[in-house]
Amino acid sequence: MLQVRKNRLWKLLTILFLSAGGIALILLSLNSKLDLFYTPSEMLQADIKSGYRIKLGGMVKNGSIERDGTNVRFLVTDFIKEVPVTFDGVPPDLFKEDSGVVILGYFLDGMFEAEEIFAKHDENYMPPELSIDPAVT
Amino acid sequence: MIGEISHFLSLSAVLLLSLVLVFNLFFFFSKIHPNQLTLSMRLFNQACWLVFISFGMYVYLAISDDFSIAYIASHSNSQLPIFYKITSIWSAHEGSMFLWIVFLTAWSILFINSLDNNHPLKKFTLLMLSLIILGFLLFLLLTSNPFERILPFGALEGADINPVLQDPALAIHPPMLYLGYVGFVISFSFITAYLFNGNFELKWEQDIKNWSLVAWIFLTIGIALGSWWAYYELGWGGYWFWDPVENVALMPWLAATAFMHSLFASSKSNVLKTWTMFLGILIFALSLFGAFIVRSGIIDSVHSFANDPERGLYLLSFSGLITLFALTIFAYRLPALNSSKLVVTGSKESFLSMNNILMITSIFSIFLGVTYPLIIESINGEKVSIGPPYYNTIFAPLILIAAIFIMISVDALWQRSMPLRALFFTTVTPIMLSLASIYLIWWITSVFSILAYVGIFSGLLILFSYLLRIINNLFNKKFINKGSAIAHTGLGLLFFAVSMNSILSYEKNLNLAPGQSISVDKSVQEFSFNNIRVLKASNHDVISAEVSLLQDGQEISLNPQKRKYATRGQITSESSIHTNFLKDTYLTIGDQLENGSWTFSLKINYFIKWIWFSASLMVVGMLLTIFKKKAS
Amino acid sequence: MNHLLRFLVVLLPIVVLIFFAKILLIDEEIKFSNFDSKNFPEFQLNDLNGGPVQLESLGGIKVLNVWASWCITCLVEHPFLTKLSEQNIQIIGLNYKDSNSKASAWLEKHGNPYLFSIYDPRGDLAFDLGVTGAPESYLIVNNQVIGHIQGEMNQRKWDTIFLPLIQKAKQGS
Numbered sequence: 001m002l003q004v005r006k007n008r009l010w011k012l013l014t015i016l017f018l019s020a021g022g023i024a025l026i027l028l029s030l031n032s033k034l035d036l037f038y039t040p041s042e043m044l045q046a047d048i049k050s051g052y053r054i055k056l057g058g059m060v061k062n063g064s065i066e067r068d069g070t071n072v073r074f075l076v077t078d079f080i081k082e083v084p085v086t087f088d089g090v091p092p093d094l095f096k097e098d099s100g101v102v103i104l105g106y107f108l109d110g111m112f113e114a115e116e117i118f119a120k121h122d123e124n125y126m127p128p129e130l131s132i133d134p135a136v137t
Numbered sequence: 138m139i140g141e142i143s144h145f146l147s148l149s150a151v152l153l154l155s156l157v158l159v160f161n162l163f164f165f166f167s168k169i170h171p172n173q174l175t176l177s178m179r180l181f182n183q184a185c186w187l188v189f190i191s192f193g194m195y196v197y198l199a200i201s202d203d204f205s206i207a208y209i210a211s212h213s214n215s216q217l218p219i220f221y222k223i224t225s226i227w228s229a230h231e232g233s234m235f236l237w238i239v240f241l242t243a244w245s246i247l248f249i250n251s252l253d254n255n256h257p258l259k260k261f262t263l264l265m266l267s268l269i270i271l272g273f274l275l276f277l278l279l280t281s282n283p284f285e286r287i288l289p290f291g292a293l294e295g296a297d298i299n300p301v302l303q304d305p306a307l308a309i310h311p312p313m314l315y316l317g318y319v320g321f322v323i324s325f326s327f328i329t330a331y332l333f334n335g336n337f338e339l340k341w342e343q344d345i346k347n348w349s350l351v352a353w354i355f356l357t358i359g360i361a362l363g364s365w366w367a368y369y370e371l372g373w374g375g376y377w378f379w380d381p382v383e384n385v386a387l388m389p390w391l392a393a394t395a396f397m398h399s400l401f402a403s404s405k406s407n408v409l410k411t412w413t414m415f416l417g418i419l420i421f422a423l424s425l426f427g428a429f430i431v432r433s434g435i436i437d438s439v440h441s442f443a444n445d446p447e448r449g450l451y452l453l454s455f456s457g458l459i460t461l462f463a464l465t466i467f468a469y470r471l472p473a474l475n476s477s478k479l480v481v482t483g484s485k486e487s488f489l490s491m492n493n494i495l496m497i498t499s500i501f502s503i504f505l506g507v508t509y510p511l512i513i514e515s516i517n518g519e520k521v522s523i524g525p526p527y528y529n530t531i532f533a534p535l536i537l538i539a540a541i542f543i544m545i546s547v548d549a550l551w552q553r554s555m556p557l558r559a560l561f562f563t564t565v566t567p568i569m570l571s572l573a574s575i576y577l578i579w580w581i582t583s584v585f586s587i588l589a590y591v592g593i594f595s596g597l598l599i600l601f602s603y604l605l606r607i608i609n610n611l612f613n614k615k616f617i618n619k620g621s622a623i624a625h626t627g628l629g630l631l632f633f634a635v636s637m638n639s640i641l642s643y644e645k646n647l648n649l650a651p652g653q654s655i656s657v658d659k660s661v662q663e664f665s666f667n668n669i670r671v672l673k674a675s676n677h678d679v680i681s682a683e684v685s686l687l688q689d690g691q692e693i694s695l696n697p698q699k700r701k702y703a704t705r706g707q708i709t710s711e712s713s714i715h716t717n718f719l720k721d722t723y724l725t726i727g728d729q730l731e732n733g734s735w736t737f738s739l740k741i742n743y744f745i746k747w748i749w750f751s752a753s754l755m756v757v758g759m760l761l762t763i764f765k766k767k768a769s
Numbered sequence: 770m771n772h773l774l775r776f777l778v779v780l781l782p783i784v785v786l787i788f789f790a791k792i793l794l795i796d797e798e799i800k801f802s803n804f805d806s807k808n809f810p811e812f813q814l815n816d817l818n819g820g821p822v823q824l825e826s827l828g829g830i831k832v833l834n835v836w837a838s839w840c841i842t843c844l845v846e847h848p849f850l851t852k853l854s855e856q857n858i859q860i861i862g863l864n865y866k867d868s869n870s871k872a873s874a875w876l877e878k879h880g881n882p883y884l885f886s887i888y889d890p891r892g893d894l895a896f897d898l899g900v901t902g903a904p905e906s907y908l909i910v911n912n913q914v915i916g917h918i919q920g921e922m923n924q925r926k927w928d929t930i931f932l933p934l935i936q937k938a939k940q941g942s
Contacts, residue, residue, distance in 0.1 A: 014491075015494060018494070018498075019498075022498050022502075025530070025531065025534065026502055026505060026531060029526075029527050029530045029531055030505070030506075030509055030523065030527060033523065033524075033526040033527040033530065034513075034521040034523065035521060035522045035523075035524055036519065036520070036521050037519075037520035037521060037522060038520075055522060059899075059901070062892075062896055067728060067730050067731075067736070068730075069648040069734075069736070070646035070647065070648045070727075070736050079897075079899045088646055089644070089646045089727075089738055090372070090646065090710075090725050090726075090727035090728075090736055090737070090738035091727070092371070092372060092373070093371075093372060093708065093709045093710050096708075098892065100901065207841070207844075210841050210844070211841045211842060211845075287841075287844045287845055288848065290878060290879060292841055292844055295841070296841040415778075422782075429789070433793060435789065435792060435793060446793050446794070447925065449793045450790070450793055450794075453789055453790055453793065454790075457782065457786040460782055461779065461782055461783065464778050464779055464782060465779055467778060468774075468775040468776075468778045468779050469775075471771060471774065471775045471778075472771055472775075475771075508788075511788075511789075511792055512788075515791070515792055515795070
């Protein structure tokens with residue numbers, strides 16, 4: 001074969017091989033690394049296997065936030081059903097009652113164990129809120 | 138009054154631009170007026186100036202607290218410092234769109250006037266730029282009017298911007314990003330003009346090279362600023378979340394990087410022209426796509442703008458039309474473009490060619506990650522999300538391949554194959570050193586993650602390659618392209634730092650009362666919550682915690698705060714960060730519990746400084762490249 | 770090979786375009802048709818003047834508009850509400866997390882398009898309704914909440930979301 005043709009062949013084969021490998025990797029990845037999103041009603045209705053990490057979205061129920069040391073517990077509601085959530089750590093700034101939230105974690109034994117909390121930043125105007133208690137000093 | 142004038146000026150700009158288009162379109166194939174081009178240029182320049190003055194007036198309206206303008210009332214406040222009154226203009230959709238258009242206009246007027254009137258591509262480029270600016274101006278005025286009034290009585294006081302947006306880095310991030318995005322309208326328009334023109338003897342690379350390089354710098358700085366802001370402001374210690382909005386900024390950047398490299402081969406060796414032209418069109422198309430995704434509300438993201446399908450449809454149609462227009466001309470000319478020159482395997486050009494494929498693959502992967510949730514949702518209504526696990530898995534092998542290419546190709550020759558012997562000697566030392574380092578890292582840290590180690594290895598390959606070359610240059614006077622060396626070293630450093638950060642960083646959640654002290658771990662031997670105070674600042678109240686740490690034998694004081702902003706009553710945390718060479722100690726204060734104690738989140742983030750430094754290296758490297766060319 | 774490439778270069782963007790257009794167009798349709806109608810929640814609140822509000826006053830076809838004096842977007846939507854009230858559309862206000870005096874002053878200054886406004890300073894009724902902020906509007910027919918608009922109400926949203934529901938309701942009764 002002409003050197004030129006041989007080079008072309010090699011190039012083509014390399015590209016084909018890389019593309020096939022690439023596409024396979026991408027598709028495999030996509031399918032295994034999806035985070036499914038549920039509202040409380042959807043999650044309670046579906047049969048979630050406890051090993052699966054999912055996203056739960058809804059509103060933080062008014063008056064449901066309880067703190068115990070570094071642990072936070074609250075209820076997530078979609079106004080039809082509600083789910084208890086527990087989280088260890090400092091939640092993000094925008095996390096508060098009566099506000100939208102998405103939680104990444106696992107649903108085990110009736111309790112949702114949150115790994116991460118994402119609070120929704122709305123362009124919609126939110127009302128004034130009073131909450132800091134400058135008790136100390 | 139000023140609001141009306143400002144609005145009128147923008148409308149006039151629309152009129153003038155339409156005139157330019159109509160005037161030329163009717164008489165396109167024959168010259169009716171002897172000074173057709175000069176006249177068109179005059180109209181165009183005037184239109185651009187009208188846009189600038191209109192925006193200038195709008196800035197005045199914002200500074201002077203004109204709350205009869207709905208947008209200014211919704212996003213600014215009389216208590217804001219002047220700097221933030223100005224930056225509030227681009228804090229949401231309508232205003233930021235206005236800024237986008239101003240930058241589009243600025244790039245266009247500078248570029249088109251830099252072309253000689255005899256330049257065969259000037260007219261077509263002028264028409265394309267006019268069309269694009271016109272399209273966006275119409276979009277602004279018809280669907281996203283920043284001049285909308287509140288009648289009959291304006292608001293007494295503005296609503297205040299989100300306190301999270303009252304930050305210098307976040308204020309500058311959109312302008313930098315937009316300057317980058319829209320800068321590539323030049324390569325888009327000029328290349329399309331070239332293709333339409335059909336004379337392929339013409340040289341086009343030099344005319345747009347420096348413009349594109351500068352735009353790349355802005356895009357890089359814009360993305361880095363956004364990442365830096367996210368790191369210190371959001372309180373999570375994270376700097377990249379593979380959020381759709383971040384991804385749509387990354388795709389044009391990858392395309393732009395590929396474009397620059399391909400442009401290099403194209404102007405040096407006359408090969409890869411087709412690739413380069415395609416990439417030159419792709420960058421701006423991806424920028425348009427990004428604007429669409431962010432502003433149409435189609436993707437629910439932590440930082441997408443408000444939902445409005447009307448805007449989405451307009452943006453989609455307009456972006457689609459001009460992209461299709463450019464690509465159709467490209468496709469039409471494809472057969473004629475075929476270069477008679479061949480790319481020799483193992484030559485520098487061949488690596489640049491493979492780099493293009495690599496970049497396209499990366500862009501495609503991100504694109505798929507962004508659209509896959511939409512595809513799934515439209516098929517079976519299921520809501521899914523694609524996050525870091527997917528992107529980390531995809532990018533690990535991609536950056537390894539990139540690192541190998543970089544390592545091999547730096548010594549590659551133009552138009553000739555590199556002898557295998559030379560290849561061996563170029564690569565054996567970096568590979569050995571990298572493997573040794575990996576082993577050392579594993580031995581020291583005892584942490585293992587395959588994806589992270591691939592990343593560390595990739596970074597090291599690049600770093601050692603360039604280290605050897607720098608040594609070679611210093612001692613053997615072997616030639617080294619300084620700009621390229623610095624930029625690529627930056628890239629290697631980025632891979633290294635990001636991967637090390639991912640395996641070494643950790644977090645501790647604490648709960649203490651003021652006056653209490655605890656020992657956290659071997660590194661943070663003592664954590665003392667000394668005091669908590671309440672303070673007042675210009676538009677917010679502050680709760681300030683005073684914490685001192687004994688870390689690795691060194692005394693550090695940290696001062697995390699919680700702020701409550703007067704107008705919206707919104708509460709934000711300001712994290713306190715202590716940086717040193719190796720790591721950041723990052724402290725966020727949580728909430729007060731009933732017993733008076735407070736929760737804290739202590740994060741130790743490794744190699745963060747190196748990430749920002751790597752971005753600066755890339756920018757410096759690029760600056761050197763631009764100015765070196767100018768000198769010679 | 771070349772022919773395939775040329776074809777793809779133009780075809781792929783077209784495919785992407787059509788896909789996104791489809792999503793944009795059906796997205797809104799899905800969001801609003803998925804609204805499950807429910808009974809209007811029970812409440813025990815007064816109107817802005819302190820008088821009691823009865824559930825019966827919510828019979829017939831009514832629009833419930835969530836507003837507040839601190840809400841700027843409500844100011845923007847206000848002229849449209851005024852226009853609706855002049856067309857004899859019955860609008861009831863839900864004054865959300867506001868102060869009574871400020872709300873009344875706001876109505877004095879800008880005009881009152883509402884039959885009356887329910888005073889909900891703590892957001893109790895708003896919470897039961899699923900309100901996420903102001904402004905927000907609900908369509909109520911015979912004490913059933915059958916429609917919802919989040920954010921500013923304007924002619925376009927009225928025409929595409931509430932109007933069809935109103936027409937359907939009128940045909941039904």
